Amino acid sequence: MQTATLGPLGKVSRLTLGGGGIGQIWGPTDRAEARDTLHAAVEAGITLIDTAPMYGTCEAIIGETFAGAPPAHLRFTSKHQLGSPPVGETAARLEASLEASLATMRLKHIDLFFLHSNIAPDNYAYAHGDAARDRFSTRWSIYRDEVIPAFERLKAQGRIRAWGITGIGVPQSIQAALTQAPRPDVVQVITNLMDSAGGIRRFAEPAAPRPLLAAAKSQGVGVMGIRAVQAGALTAAIDRPLSPNHPDSLDYARAAPFRALCEAWGQDPALIAHRYALGMEGVDTLVLGVKNRDELAQALAAEAAGPLPADQLHEIEQLGLRT
Structure with missing residues (x-):
């Protein structure tokens, strides 16, 4: 397994095991298979496990699998979908989420804690689901004035090693977060050949993941690529029930x-x-x-094979699938 430097975490494996799959977000799997997949990933050289409370049973499975004593080289993330709470409540909500995740995973600290909300300008109106924006979106002023100081305190206390953002919010706000200090240590960015976030995109503007990748690297922010197969749209068949009009179904057709x-x-x-x-x-x-x-083995084979050659990349780009 190749490695790369991920911000202050240092060298990590080029593949990270996401918790959504073993937590049954991406179709059913039983608990024993989830534990076996976790063991197989570690044996194959994966050193980073990406979790979240909203990823079904994944954090509980990590706690069960390692019983509070994971291999010393493993690194763990977790997340909190903060939204836009009343002024003054952010720090307590982040800390409560962190403590719950630590208890469930039976860990004393985590290596990377993410704000898992969209980030948007204070008066922004979303194209999809705007009535619920305070549940899924963090206003810029809350991010600047409350989220950043809360994360920095958690770092100073040694409860997290680093903090990050999930870069699926309004592009101008993610760009601002990456270029204005204090910056996140790591950002998660959409990374697929369609440049599509599918069903998790709520804004009307172009998603612009590649400019965000470039901005992150220019500022020394680590990058975790997400949605490589765009929620199944770039696989042979989507493995969970979806409406034909769901954005992921539309991407699959496209x-x-x-x-x-x-x-x-x-x-x-x-x-x-x-x-x-x-x-x-x-x-x-x-x-x-x-x-x-089985799915893990295929991803490991992809990593072992390395990036695509130039001629295949050209053929893919000629399809014109980027959003």
Whole structure:
């Protein structure tokens, strides 16, 4: 397994095991298979585990699997979907979420704690779900005045090693967060050949993940790539029930030429999508959404094969699938 430097965490594996898969967010898996997948990932050289309370059973499975004594080289993340609480409540909510995750995973500290909300200007109106924006979106003034100081205190107390943001919010706000000090240590950025966030995109503007990648690297912010297979849209078949009008279903339909190209190459689309994402400039580690050992093995094969050659990249770009 190749490694890369992820901000203050130092060297981590180029693949990160995401908690969504083992927590059953990306289709069903049983608890025993989830634990076996976690063990297999560690045995294969994965050193970073990306979790969140909203990822189903993933944090509980980590607590059960390692019983409070994970291998010393493993690193763990968690997240909190803060939204926009009343002024003065941010720090307490972040701390409560952190303490709950630590208790569930049976850990004394975590290495990386993310703000998992969208970040948007204070008076921003979302194209989708604006009535609920205070549940999923953190206003810029709260991020600046309360979130950053709360994270910095948690670092000073040794309860987290670093903090980050999930960069799926309004692009201008993510850009500002990456370029105005104090900056996050790490950002999670959409990393797929369609440049699509699918069902988690709520704003109308272009998503612009590649400029965000460039901004992060120019400021020394570590990058975790997410949604390499765009929630299943870049695989052979979506493995969970979705409405035909769901953004991920629409992306799957739009990606039909990509699947045809992979068939012509005799390659599985998910493997090619992972190789593409691993080759994107600026990505330090790629978060996997795998839920079982078979899917993990395919992702490991993609990492071992390395980035796609220039001729295959050209053919993919010629499909015109970027949003």
